[in-house]
Amino acid sequence: MAAIHPLPARNERSAPKWDSEFEEQLPTFFEEFEAVATTAGINNDDTAMKKGVLRYTDQQSMRFWRTLPTYEDATKTWTEFKDEVLVHYPGALKDAESTMEDLRKVVSEYAGSGVTNSKELLTYHRDFSIVAKSLLTNGILSGVQVASIYTEAFSETIRNRLDTRLQVKYPRNPKDKRIHLPSCAKPPTISFPMHQPQ
Structure with a gap:
């Protein structure tokens, strides 16, 4: 039988961590909590699980999660509580699909700051x-x-450099078909200039 260890303190290295600004990390936080809860031997006690997870959240999340019906109702399971919490964080839904808007945001963020x-x-x-x-x-x-x-x-300079490399690598492909998914499996090798024009 595995040794039982108490739940780690909030500031311990092994403690599960979650920043409420990053909703998409909530499922991972729950998985980390369940791992330490299993080590602590409380994973079969729904009330202890619901109370235990609160010690690792920020104050605002803790106050909100305590108001949820599945927290207050002792007949509700840990899984029911967890599912209710996840509903309130759209970015945390496990199977949430990415959208074109999500992709455009990533591109815009890096285009704005520049990949240098x-x-x-x-x-x-x-x-x-x-x-x-x-x-x-x-x-x-x-x-x-x-x-x-x-x-x-990428800047126009980098795009031109990348296109030239692809033209050499795929000389028979039309320009718009030189790069495709397999060649995106790894980032392209690009020689960055010492100083990018502003």
């Missing part, structure tokens, strides 16, 4: 891929469309 080095490129590629994958999987966009939108975050 390899680190920024990797961060942009990761953020873009998360949203684009959902749109591709659901047939909302094709690989060619995704690739075209992907390059909008």
